[in-house]
Amino acid sequence: MTFLKITFGFLFLIAASCNTTKNTTEEVSSKNTEEIKMSEKLIAEGFQEAIVIASEVENDCPYTLMVNNNKDMLYDPINLEEEYKSNGEKVWVKYRPLRRQNRCTKASPVEITSIQKREE
Numbered sequence: 001m002t003f004l005k006i007t008f009g010f011l012f013l014i015a016a017s018c019n020t021t022k023n024t025t026e027e028v029s030s031k032n033t034e035e036i037k038m039s040e041k042l043i044a045e046g047f048q049e050a051i052v053i054a055s056e057v058e059n060d061c062p063y064t065l066m067v068n069n070n071k072d073m074l075y076d077p078i079n080l081e082e083e084y085k086s087n088g089e090k091v092w093v094k095y096r097p098l099r100r101q102n103r104c105t106k107a108s109p110v111e112i113t114s115i116q117k118r119e120e
Contacts, residue, residue, distance in 0.1 A: 047116075048068060049069070050091050050092070051088060051091070052087065052090075053088075061107050065091075075107050077110055078111055091115070092118050093114070097110055100108040
């Protein structure tokens with residue numbers, strides 16, 4: 001009788017854990033679908049994915065934007081707000097190029113026209 005109780009208890013735990021995993025997978029899938037839709041919407045509106053890169057090197061831009069994970073696309077945002085001045089901060093950004101002297105050699109100056117944090 002004890003063996004039978006242990007077996008049923010074990011089977012119940014297996015069944016319960018399988019159901020929990022299924023729900024979690026569905027929730028993650030739903031969240032990913034929502035993120036993809038939001039990404040597509042922002043891209044359609046003209047936003048680009050970017051990462052804020054901080055530097056303390058002398059004569060370097062204090063903050064640059066690396067756009068679309070392309071190390072050759074670095075921009076010097078002249079009006080980056082304080083809340084985004086964090087190394088590695090992932091953002092959605094719209095910007096316009098500026099015709100002015102570069103503040104550093106590795107990045108072209110841009111003015112941010114719109115920015116928001118990116119979830120990931």
